[in-house]
Amino acid sequence: MTNEVFDQHIQELHVHLTNELLPFWTTRTVDAVNGGFITHFDQYGNDSGEDEKSLIAQTRSIYTYASAHRAGYGEGTLAELARHGVDYLLNSMWDEEYGGFYWMTNRKGEVLNDQKIVYGQSFAIYCLSEYTLATGDPRGIKYARNVFDLLQKHATDTTYGGYFEMFHRDWTLNGPEAGGGDRKTLDVHMHLMEAFTTLYECTRQPLHRRKLLEVIELLVKRIMHPVYGTGIPQFWADWQVAPQIKFDVIWGWDRFTEDGVKRAAEDNTSYGHNVEFAWLLLHALSVLNLTYDLYRDQFVKSFVHAVEHGVDWAFGGVFVEGSHAGEVYDREKEFWQQAEVLIGFLDAYRLFGDERYWQAYENVHRFVMDKMVNHSVGEWWPLMTRQGIPIWTHMSHSWKINYHTVRSVVQSIRRLNALKADLNKPR
Amino acid sequence: MTNEVFDQHIQELHVHLTNELLPFWTTRTVDAVNGGFITHFDQYGNDSGEDEKSLIAQTRSIYTYASAHRAGYGEGTLAELARHGVDYLLNSMWDEEYGGFYWMTNRKGEVLNDQKIVYGQSFAIYCLSEYTLATGDPRGIKYARNVFDLLQKHATDTTYGGYFEMFHRDWTLNGPEAGGGDRKTLDVHMHLMEAFTTLYECTRQPLHRRKLLEVIELLVKRIMHPVYGTGIPQFWADWQVAPQIKFDVIWGWDRFTEDGVKRAAEDNTSYGHNVEFAWLLLHALSVLNLTYDLYRDQFVKSFVHAVEHGVDWAFGGVFVEGSHAGEVYDREKEFWQQAEVLIGFLDAYRLFGDERYWQAYENVHRFVMDKMVNHSVGEWWPLMTRQGIPIWTHMSHSWKINYHTVRSVVQSIRRLNALKADLNKPR
Numbered sequence: 105m106t107n108e109v110f111d112q113h114i115q116e117l118h119v120h121l122t123n124e125l126l127p128f129w130t131t132r133t134v135d136a137v138n139g140g141f142i143t144h145f146d147q148y149g150n151d152s153g154e155d156e157k158s159l160i161a162q163t164r165s166i167y168t169y170a171s172a173h174r175a176g177y178g179e180g181t182l183a184e185l186a187r188h189g190v191d192y193l194l195n196s197m198w199d200e201e202y203g204g205f206y207w208m209t210n211r212k213g214e215v216l217n218d219q220k221i222v223y224g225q226s227f228a229i230y231c232l233s234e235y236t237l238a239t240g241d242p243r244g245i246k247y248a249r250n251v252f253d254l255l256q257k258h259a260t261d262t263t264y265g266g267y268f269e270m271f272h273r274d275w276t277l278n279g280p281e282a283g284g285g286d287r288k289t290l291d292v293h294m295h296l297m298e299a300f301t302t303l304y305e306c307t308r309q310p311l312h313r314r315k316l317l318e319v320i321e322l323l324v325k326r327i328m329h330p331v332y333g334t335g336i337p338q339f340w341a342d343w344q345v346a347p348q349i350k351f352d353v354i355w356g357w358d359r360f361t362e363d364g365v366k367r368a369a370e371d372n373t374s375y376g377h378n379v380e381f382a383w384l385l386l387h388a389l390s391v392l393n394l395t396y397d398l399y400r401d402q403f404v405k406s407f408v409h410a411v412e413h414g415v416d417w418a419f420g421g422v423f424v425e426g427s428h429a430g431e432v433y434d435r436e437k438e439f440w441q442q443a444e445v446l447i448g449f450l451d452a453y454r455l456f457g458d459e460r461y462w463q464a465y466e467n468v469h470r471f472v473m474d475k476m477v478n479h480s481v482g483e484w485w486p487l488m489t490r491q492g493i494p495i496w497t498h499m500s501h502s503w504k505i506n507y508h509t510v511r512s513v514v515q516s517i518r519r520l521n522a523l524k525a526d527l528n529k530p531r
Numbered sequence: 532m533t534n535e536v537f538d539q540h541i542q543e544l545h546v547h548l549t550n551e552l553l554p555f556w557t558t559r560t561v562d563a564v565n566g567g568f569i570t571h572f573d574q575y576g577n578d579s580g581e582d583e584k585s586l587i588a589q590t591r592s593i594y595t596y597a598s599a600h601r602a603g604y605g606e607g608t609l610a611e612l613a614r615h616g617v618d619y620l621l622n623s624m625w626d627e628e629y630g631g632f633y634w635m636t637n638r639k640g641e642v643l644n645d646q647k648i649v650y651g652q653s654f655a656i657y658c659l660s661e662y663t664l665a666t667g668d669p670r671g672i673k674y675a676r677n678v679f680d681l682l683q684k685h686a687t688d689t690t691y692g693g694y695f696e697m698f699h700r701d702w703t704l705n706g707p708e709a710g711g712g713d714r715k716t717l718d719v720h721m722h723l724m725e726a727f728t729t730l731y732e733c734t735r736q737p738l739h740r741r742k743l744l745e746v747i748e749l750l751v752k753r754i755m756h757p758v759y760g761t762g763i764p765q766f767w768a769d770w771q772v773a774p775q776i777k778f779d780v781i782w783g784w785d786r787f788t789e790d791g792v793k794r795a796a797e798d799n800t801s802y803g804h805n806v807e808f809a810w811l812l813l814h815a816l817s818v819l820n821l822t823y824d825l826y827r828d829q830f831v832k833s834f835v836h837a838v839e840h841g842v843d844w845a846f847g848g849v850f851v852e853g854s855h856a857g858e859v860y861d862r863e864k865e866f867w868q869q870a871e872v873l874i875g876f877l878d879a880y881r882l883f884g885d886e887r888y889w890q891a892y893e894n895v896h897r898f899v900m901d902k903m904v905n906h907s908v909g910e911w912w913p914l915m916t917r918q919g920i921p922i923w924t925h926m927s928h929s930w931k932i933n934y935h936t937v938r939s940v941v942q943s944i945r946r947l948n949a950l951k952a953d954l955n956k957p958r
Contacts, residue, residue, distance in 0.1 A: 311684070
């Protein structure tokens with residue numbers, strides 16, 4: 105690849121980030137009346153009015169603004185935005201009695217769902233650690249450590265390892281099936297890895313390092329498919345594969361049929377998730393100062409599966425999901441998978457030097473820029489047909505927000521710059 | 532069995548407990564100068580002078596006095612003795628900086644070994660919970676809960692389940708091999724079950740119940756031999772069986788050859804330990820208000836293995852250890868195995884009504900009363916030949932003390948009374 109090609113992509117991303125994506129948020133997300141963020145916008149960027157503030161959307165927003173500030177954007181305004189979000193999170197979502205953050209409030213800050221959902225707690229650790237790294241405000245890491253301690257006390261499964269994921273307000277375990285108390289997921293454990301990475305980056309505490317290493321081992325040895333290295337979405341407590349079901353408290357608009365049943369519920373993997381896992385693991389190893397060789401086989405499997413089966417060479421972008429062996433089940437295009445494979449394919453290209461990864465990156469980059477970005481307002485469409493026609497049209501709700509999109513662009517620019525630097529290194 | 536036979540055994544144990552065993556301790560263990568307990572006595576009951584106070588001996592002493600008080604002995608003097616021990620434990624062995632109890636001080640209370648050894652922490656939870664149950668002093672349960680929380684935070688293995696066992700003062704994990712940081716043991720997990728049982732009995736907290744249930748599942752499903760139901764002493768972190776080695780910090784006078792090597796290091800089980808496990812599990816289920824049927828198969832295996840292979844029908848008492856399949860390796864008689872099978876065989880007899888268990892109880896009871904008790908001072912010999920000639924002769928040191936002997940007699944009397952009550956129940 106040439107300097108010109110890298111520069112062209114960097115420039116395109118930079119314009120999108122600074123002229124479209126960040127302004128979309130900075131101009132409309134502050135709730136000046138109640139504190140925190142308004143997180144529901146329609147395709148025109150208008151407040152769509154849902155009276156809820158979810159732990160996910162508030163924490164992901166804080167992460168977005170803090171990390172973009174740390175990456176050098178916003179000239180201080182993003183740090184201020186992050187602080188505004190942290191104020192709300194600590195004042196209105198923290199449970200003083202039992203510890204941990206509530207799952208949902210209304211806009212005013214009244215608690216709508218007081219459950220302790222580990223998915224949400226992991227994002228609290230992630231964003232609060234990032235916030236302290238970005239701003240130096242010690243409140244962030246204080247609460248991040250506090251949540252970490254609560255998870256170790258209440259959420260670990262000392263029989264089979266890993267973490268239980270769904271709790272009542274008082275940290276007693278939820279019921280089974282849709283209550284989620286009898287299951288463990290790839291999603292939660294991957295996001296704990298992501299959260300513990302940034303926690304450890306901030307504290308450099310041996311305990312945080314050890315728990316990060318433990319969750320990595322668990323992910324690679326138990327949660328990834330033993331043959332294909334692809335992610336298995338759901339397990340029973342003892343790590344037997346469980347059929348994928350829809351939980352009462354969901355953290356995303358999962359792709360279920362209307363009756364909540366999953367097609368191929370026991371042989372299903374997400375290309376975007378697998379590549380996200382790989383680049384988050386690579387980042388974790390870098391923060392741990394460990395070589396990627398430790399998990400080389402895992403990286404090869406994650407990236408090869410996605411590039412061989414997940415990329416749509418005909419219409420661009422990456423498919424939703426398919427079987428572990430490779431057959432594609434769902435050819436639509438969801439926003440977050442595009443966001444994650446942009447980062448991951450650049451990592452794969454830098455790691456292995458294989459042109460296929462650059463081609464895959466370029467393919468998804470073009471699909472995103474040409475189809476997925478709703479340039480009339482600046483954010484991304486949530487879901488499109490294979491060909492790139494919007495199916496869902498909201499710009500944001502509790503499960504979409506800006507963490508995937510902004511992080512993708514910030515991290516892709518960083519990787520493109522690193523590739524350029526590699527190219528120009530004296531040999 | 533008849534009322535007379537039960538009464539005769541009860542009477543014999545009662546005399547031993549109140550005229551020999553408890554007076555041995557109440558007359559000589561208080562360290563009036565430095566606080567806490569003197570725990571080293573020779574065969575004549577004289578202070579043998581070792582300048583050490585181990586976490587094990589101090590906590591086990593507290594347990595002994597508190598539990599005997601709760602069982603109705605001592606007319607208040609034993610509660611006072613327990614309080615005296617708790618004062619020393621909290622004032623001189625608690626680490627204010629990192630939390631947890633040090634492993635060893637000298638008699639004055641200066642720290643000799645500041646490591647955090649889970650075996651010792653488990654006895655702290657056990658004795659402090661028992662102490663609050665016995666006396667109502669809230670200091671006990673406050674510190675017990677604190678140690679429990681520290682274990683959940685620092686000691687759990689979130690990759691494979693269970694607990695790591697050997698830590699530096701600051702709760703960073705010890706090195707491998709003799710450092711013990713890479714191994715897990717039956718011993719520690721069984722004593723955590725014992726400790727969490729009494730913790731839960733005292734607090735009735737759902738979290739303490741859940742962690743007790745988790746360690747029970749782990750013990751029955753992973754730590755006990757899949758075929759024989761016998762205890763496997765040591766494992767690697769991932770629950771593969773590890774050859775039994777001697778650790779730098781030991782908690783008992785383990786039966787190793789002089790070069791620290793174990794004969795049959797990978798096929799070795801202790802009859803006394805297996806029966807102790809079974810009755811502790813039965814007690815745990817009772818405190819949890821669960822039926823023993825949940826683990827009926829485990830109980831059958833534990834008790835049958837011991838009664839068929841462990842009991843010495845020729846010379847009396849129970850052997851030290853042998854293979855999982857049944858071959859006896861070591862026919863000597865150690866004190867603590869006798870103590871534990873007395874309780875366990877009474878439980879087995881009550882549970883299954885099989886006369887073999889009564890005969891086994893009677894056999895060991897006679898061996899203990901006729902051979903193992905050093906009646907000239909009142910405590911038990913630590914180790915005897917198969918025929919009942921003392922090999923080791925100390926009455927107490929850091930790893931012997933009075934927890935096995937006093938608990939055995941108190942619990943055996945309780946069970947004999949229950950058997951008698953069963954007998955006299957209207958049909």
